[in-house]
Amino acid sequence: DQQVKQNSPSLSVQEGRISILNCDYTNSMFDYFLWYKKYPAEGPTFLISISSIKDKNEDGRFTVFLNKSAKHLSLHIVPSQPGDSAVYFCAASETTGNQFYFGTGTSLTVIP
Amino acid sequence: SAVISQKPSRDICQRGTSLTIQCQVDSQVTMMFWYRQQPGQSLTLIATANQGSEATYESGFVIDKFPISRPNLTFSTLTVSNMSPEDSSIYLCSVQPFYNEQFFGPGTRLTVL
Numbered sequence: 115d116q117q118v119k120q121n122s123p124s125l126s127v128q129e130g131r132i133s134i135l136n137c138d139y140t141n142s143m144f145d146y147f148l149w150y151k152k153y154p155a156e157g158p159t160f161l162i163s164i165s166s167i168k169d170k171n172e173d174g175r176f177t178v179f180l181n182k183s184a185k186h187l188s189l190h191i192v193p194s195q196p197g198d199s200a201v202y203f204c205a206a207s208e209t210t211g212n213q214f215y216f217g218t219g220t221s222l223t224v225i226p
Numbered sequence: 227s228a229v230i231s232q233k234p235s236r237d238i239c240q241r242g243t244s245l246t247i248q249c250q251v252d253s254q255v256t257m258m259f260w261y262r263q264q265p266g267q268s269l270t271l272i273a274t275a276n277q278g279s280e281a282t283y284e285s286g287f288v289i290d291k292f293p294i295s296r297p298n299l300t301f302s303t304l305t306v307s308n309m310s311p312e313d314s315s316i317y318l319c320s321v322q323p324f325y326n327e328q329f330f331g332p333g334t335r336l337t338v339l
Binding site: 116118123146150155156157158159160163203205207209213214215216217218219 | 230235266267268269270271274284318320326327328329330331332333335
């Protein structure tokens with residue numbers, strides 16, 4: 115059973131516009147959420163995270179929003195750049211555990 | 227952060243053979259993980275490998291199929307045994323040097339014919 119879901123396998127955005135990647139989860143025990151970025155032939159690299167005590171965390175062009183009541187988080191990239199083209203995975207964990215549960219990923223293409 | 231290397235980066239293997247994947251970290255870490263990413267799927271945790279103890283396997287994964295070694299705090303191996311085409315995946319190791327922060331290796335792309 116997939117506890118973390120990314121329902122959009124792909125997304126295309128014009129350079130300079132906003133990219134919004136969505137993620138839903140089912141386990142109410144999750145209280146820590148992360149986004150990873152993955153280029154082809156490379157392992158995932160950590161991008162940004164958010165704890166459940168917050169509803170927003172911002173780091174430069176990247177902002178993650180968390181809606182706990184809806185069990186939904188999103189990653190906003192503004193402005194989008196061609197170098198942002200990659201697969202983005204959201205992940206969730208319980209702070210009492212070490213296991214990360216990953217979504218299936220969204221492939222973002224930023225068109226110059 | 228932690229710098230992680232994996233060998234081999236990719237391999238094509240025959241059905242029924244075994245492949246051992248190596249994971250090397252540039253610093254000592256207690257917790258190391260092995261993941262699998264099948265085509266179109268999410269990253270799935272195979273097992274947690276802590277130095278000095280037996281690996282802990284997740285549901286659906288067994289030691290006979292995926293034996294793991296963790297001889298020291300910077301190195302681990304995962305063996306994919308008696309391979310079948312269904313084992314074709316990307317295999318990734320990761321480490322958790324800090325609480326709630328995992329770093330991944332570049333992955334090993336395995337194709338089983």
